[in-house]
Amino acid sequence: MLKYLFAKNEDIPAGSAAVYWGFSAIVWFVIGTGLGSFNAAKLAFPDFVTGSEFFAFGHMRQVHVHAVIFGWISMAFGMAMMYITPALGNTRLWSEKLGVWNAFLWNVGLSLGLTLLWAGLTSGREYSDFIWPIDLFIAVFMALPLAINVWMTILTRRTQGIYTTNWFFAAATFMVIIVFLTGNLPEFFHLTGLTEAYLTWWFAHNVLGLWITPVAAAIAYYTIPKVTGNPLYSHRIGHLHFWSVVVFYSTPAAHHLMSAPLPEWLKSFASVEGVLILVPAIAFVSNILLTMQGKWNMFVENLEIRFTVTGVLLAIPLNMQGGFQQTRAINWYIHGTGWIVAHAHLALLGFSTFLEAAAVYLGLQSLMKRKLYSLTLGNMHFWLLLIGFSIYWISMTIAGLIQGAGKIYEVPYIDVVIAEHPYMIARWIGGTLVFISNIIWLYNMWMTARVGTIVPVGRMPHEMAYER
Amino acid sequence: MNFREYKIGARMFGFALGGSMCITLFLPSFDFRSAVSTETALDKQLTAGWETGWNVYDPLMLGHNKPLKVLVKTDPKSGQPLAEATYAYVYNVGTPLPNGIDHPDNLGESVEKLSETKGQIGQKTANGTVYLIKHEGNVPYIENATATMGWTPDMVMKGASDSDISHAGAGKTLFVREGCWWCHTLLPEQTQDWQVFGAPPMLGDFNGESPTAFGSDRKAPDLLHVGSRNSSREWMMLHFFNPRLVQPHSIMPRFDYLWGKVDANGQKIDYAKWRTEYDEYHAGKRIDPPDVPMYAKNSEIRDLIDFMLSLK
Ligand code: HEM
Numbered sequence: 001m002l003k004y005l006f007a008k009n010e011d012i013p014a015g016s017a018a019v020y021w022g023f024s025a026i027v028w029f030v031i032g033t034g035l036g037s038f039n040a041a042k043l044a045f046p047d048f049v050t051g052s053e054f055f056a057f058g059h060m061r062q063v064h065v066h067a068v069i070f071g072w073i074s075m076a077f078g079m080a081m082m083y084i085t086p087a088l089g090n091t092r093l094w095s096e097k098l099g100v101w102n103a104f105l106w107n108v109g110l111s112l113g114l115t116l117l118w119a120g121l122t123s124g125r126e127y128s129d130f131i132w133p134i135d136l137f138i139a140v141f142m143a144l145p146l147a148i149n150v151w152m153t154i155l156t157r158r159t160q161g162i163y164t165t166n167w168f169f170a171a172a173t174f175m176v177i178i179v180f181l182t183g184n185l186p187e188f189f190h191l192t193g194l195t196e197a198y199l200t201w202w203f204a205h206n207v208l209g210l211w212i213t214p215v216a217a218a219i220a221y222y223t224i225p226k227v228t229g230n231p232l233y234s235h236r237i238g239h240l241h242f243w244s245v246v247v248f249y250s251t252p253a254a255h256h257l258m259s260a261p262l263p264e265w266l267k268s269f270a271s272v273e274g275v276l277i278l279v280p281a282i283a284f285v286s287n288i289l290l291t292m293q294g295k296w297n298m299f300v301e302n303l304e305i306r307f308t309v310t311g312v313l314l315a316i317p318l319n320m321q322g323g324f325q326q327t328r329a330i331n332w333y334i335h336g337t338g339w340i341v342a343h344a345h346l347a348l349l350g351f352s353t354f355l356e357a358a359a360v361y362l363g364l365q366s367l368m369k370r371k372l373y374s375l376t377l378g379n380m381h382f383w384l385l386l387i388g389f390s391i392y393w394i395s396m397t398i399a400g401l402i403q404g405a406g407k408i409y410e411v412p413y414i415d416v417v418i419a420e421h422p423y424m425i426a427r428w429i430g431g432t433l434v435f436i437s438n439i440i441w442l443y444n445m446w447m448t449a450r451v452g453t454i455v456p457v458g459r460m461p462h463e464m465a466y467e468r
Numbered sequence: 469m470n471f472r473e474y475k476i477g478a479r480m481f482g483f484a485l486g487g488s489m490c491i492t493l494f495l496p497s498f499d500f501r502s503a504v505s506t507e508t509a510l511d512k513q514l515t516a517g518w519e520t521g522w523n524v525y526d527p528l529m530l531g532h533n534k535p536l537k538v539l540v541k542t543d544p545k546s547g548q549p550l551a552e553a554t555y556a557y558v559y560n561v562g563t564p565l566p567n568g569i570d571h572p573d574n575l576g577e578s579v580e581k582l583s584e585t586k587g588q589i590g591q592k593t594a595n596g597t598v599y600l601i602k603h604e605g606n607v608p609y610i611e612n613a614t615a616t617m618g619w620t621p622d623m624v625m626k627g628a629s630d631s632d633i634s635h636a637g638a639g640k641t642l643f644v645r646e647g648c649w650w651c652h653t654l655l656p657e658q659t660q661d662w663q664v665f666g667a668p669p670m671l672g673d674f675n676g677e678s679p680t681a682f683g684s685d686r687k688a689p690d691l692l693h694v695g696s697r698n699s700s701r702e703w704m705m706l707h708f709f710n711p712r713l714v715q716p717h718s719i720m721p722r723f724d725y726l727w728g729k730v731d732a733n734g735q736k737i738d739y740a741k742w743r744t745e746y747d748e749y750h751a752g753k754r755i756d757p758p759d760v761p762m763y764a765k766n767s768e769i770r771d772l773i774d775f776m777l778s779l780k
Contacts, residue, residue, distance in 0.1 A: 008717060031748050041748045042721070043687070043719055044719075046711075046712075046718070046719045046720065046721055046722075047712070047722070050724075050738060051721050051722075051725065051743065051744075052723070052725065053646070053725050056646065056647070056721050056723075056725075057647065057650065057651075057721050058646045058647020058648060058650055058651075058721065059646070059647060061647060062650075064648070081477070104572045120645035120646065120647070121522050121527075121528070121529055121645075122521065122522060122529075122644065122645065122647075123521040123522055123679060124520065124521035124522075124644035124649070124679035124681050125521065125679050125686055126683075131522040132522075160472055162474065171481065175485065179487075182489075182493070186678065186679075187521075189610075190518075190519065190567065190678065191678075192513075192567045192574065192674075192676050192677055193495070193500070193503070193509075193574070193675045193676055193677055193678070193680070194500050194503060194671070194673035194674050194675075194680075195500045196677075196678050196679060196680055197674065197680040197682060198496065198500070200679075200680075202492065203491070232478040243480075243484065244575075246481065246484045246488070247484050247487075247488065250485065250488040250489075250492070251488050251491060251492050253492055254492075254496075256684065257682075259655065259657035259658050259668070260655060260660065260669075260682060261658075261668070261669060261671045261673075262496075262499075263496060263499040266495075266499070286730070332657065332659040332660065335657065336653060336657075336683075336684060336685060336686035337686065338687075340684070340685065341685065342526055364626070366671055389599075403686070407660060407661075410660075410663055410664050413560075413664075413688065413689045414715060414717055414718070417687075417688075417717055417718065417719055418717050424719075454534050465492070
């Protein structure tokens, strides 16, 4: 792949960039969940590996979070954009070479940022933990080239209108740059105090709400109609989804700081807007599930559909939790507990990851023109991921409720720690299953690239039967 | 081919996102700007200095270039005992100044005015600066003691014994670097934490602090007032070396590596031996755990314990 960095744009086969992004994403997925599993082990058994700061929980936690968000999820997004945007515009990617460079710079920037975080060099601001030179690098050399490629591909399209997926791609690649530059203002210009605290959560909220959630949803808008052959149920509902994301999802940042001394009007406003996130959520879920009409057999038979629909179904509990847990009536109980960690993994490991995994499965098979090496391994990946995630989510939700009760009844803290111990072990087991499933996936995709059955010209991989 | 240009859509998009940013960024900025520093805020920013996250003055986050907080009992200039011992914040030459000194408008109106007129914080001093916190009525303000009384860093440091000097500013850097805030919060909640963890912070308690490191994920006691609950250096020392020495069920990591290479007497610390002996103790083969080495005066753990004890 690296040989294309210095090739002429015309000489690079279409799809190379997407394949590079896709495999990088899977590798980051393995690394990121491996680190997650290691962290979970440390919270269950604090003396698991000691004696070096490089294996201390406080040095490793943020490396896990950033490896999965900016490595796995964002690179899977990049892969999806590299092949879906041109496909929907009936054209080629604007610049295959820029795409390859972009993936290369993404890997370099992320490796550098994660190494620094690992050593403890951090801004001390959750989710914008990267130090500001890295933030600038991300905005300029990672996010901007991606935006340019997506935008130019859409502008040079050979269709009249723009399909739903591409509205989201275009808007999200633009918004993530704004979010990066604005959310890190405290670091660029040394803003302090409550301004710093608030902007930290403004960044965290919007990077999830204007980048991860809409792009993941946009991917489902492509995979489901593409693989089932059904047209999208309703473009109107798609409109509703898009506009309510921009209006409602971009405003509730303050609901992350309900117990901090922020202005009361801001907290109330955020809390109302947070409930309104149910609008895009319901629009999205209903639109996708209605598109499935008449093709529900594929939920069982087809791996990509199974991944996507599972992710969409997980969006239902996710948004119900999200809408209500941030109201004052509930937030005081679960704020800062494992409940939130469970919720974060429902969003990123449940909802989002399942959609991206489908896009990467579908994209790599179509671009490499090879059928998936083994359905059995694919099924193992799916079930281990789902079961591992469920164990994680259930155990952390229970741990969170225990912590919440301990908090309001003022139980001595150490008793809460003792009560959580079994759930910490369960979470570690669940997360380790996820990690193992990803190694299987990496192997399966690697074998697909090497020996997968060749898909004849003019056919789609999902039209062919699985052979193994 | 005839393209649809999405002119209306693009404008609506700008309007929607701009409106959202106006409500969530522009409007709150007025509230934030009107926050007036409390005494806590002044103390925090003078103790921690300019920045305790990554910054160019301390690129490896070792706690370098930080002010010292010194308990002054005698007038450093005249040598006369002071009526009441007071804390002085010592900024040697080159130590970057906190936000409130460089940008006094961040202190909040009344505090800014007093600090500039009575406190003379705008005065430049060549050989470093010593700051104090004073009051007029119930309004706290910062005083540049070098300008008003001629106290220089050298004089203050000469009169101070090591136990009067707090490295809490460097300690806050380590708090950020070591990720203590992934488990501990610095934000007792308004709804129910009063009794156990103490009073929640007030609106003006954060002016000039960066990063605030509230922590969002609480797996351990809140630390905002830990120094009032527990002010024992010995306990802290044992607890940081290995939390299981004092709290067998703790999930807190060991921070023994913050002791560095040598102990207070300059002896090399033999970590491997300590761990083997501790494992023997844990397995019931020894009655007592091995002794925790006394930390050196300039070790990182000293900075961190100073910071813990400063959280009153
Ligand atoms: C794609 C998959 C994953 C994503 C996107 C993800 C994302 C995240 C995020 C965003 C957080 C921060 C949560 C918060 O602050 O509330 C987090 C924390 C964490 N994750 Fe994951 N994660 C993934 C998989 C895993 C796996 C497989 C494990 C293995 C057990 C794991 C273990 C952890 C642990 C232990 C924490 C720290 C929680 C704490 O501080 O209490 N994660 N992860």
